[in-house]
Amino acid sequence: MDIQRRVSTNLTKTSTLWILFITTLLLFFTFRIVANHWGFTFIDSMSSPEELRNVIAGMSAEQKTSHVWATSTLDVAFPISAGLLFAGAALCFFPKYSVYLAIPGFLAIPTDLFEGVIQILALTNTADLLDLKAIVTPLKAVLLLSGLAIAIAGWSSWLLSKIRNR
Numbered sequence: 566m567d568i569q570r571r572v573s574t575n576l577t578k579t580s581t582l583w584i585l586f587i588t589t590l591l592l593f594f595t596f597r598i599v600a601n602h603w604g605f606t607f608i609d610s611m612s613s614p615e616e617l618r619n620v621i622a623g624m625s626a627e628q629k630t631s632h633v634w635a636t637s638t639l640d641v642a643f644p645i646s647a648g649l650l651f652a653g654a655a656l657c658f659f660p661k662y663s664v665y666l667a668i669p670g671f672l673a674i675p676t677d678l679f680e681g682v683i684q685i686l687a688l689t690n691t692a693d694l695l696d697l698k699a700i701v702t703p704l705k706a707v708l709l710l711s712g713l714a715i716a717i718a719g720w721s722s723w724l725l726s727k728i729r730n731r
Contacts, residue, residue, distance in 0.1 A: 658719025
């Protein structure tokens with residue numbers, strides 16, 4: 566059995582999709598709790614290098630450290646979970662075009678992880694690669710939103726077919 570078939574088989578299992586869905590939701594809400602508790606704004610959705618530099622400069626040492634920990638834990642787990650969820654949904658609900666429709670979910674993972682590396686380097690004053698975030702962050706958003714849209718379309722199509730068959 567080739568690796569593509571094994572990955573597809575595992576990602577399209579109902580139990581796998583449910584686990585990924587619940588994990589993605591829990592991680593999404595945990596971001597909010599962590600940011601609220603330590604009083605910082607996640608810089609994941611910011612792409613303007615100057616805005617990022619200003620926000621980072623305005624953070625306390627504790628906020629920067631907390632953000633680094635959140636980025637190196639939650640923001641590693643989240644793109645893996647969400648990316649695999651979106652790719653798995655595409656593979657499950659659109660078998661004819663599944664390989665193509667799973668691409669945004671799969672590509673969202675390394676894109677988001679690369680963005681996290683850029684952020685950690687900036688938050689720790691190791692390197693300023695924030696100009697790259699002007700490209701990486703919008704790309705990540707497009708990939709995640711495309712994956713989400715494909716997953717929603719798949720679930721909606723599946724649900725409508727279940728309703729019609731009753």
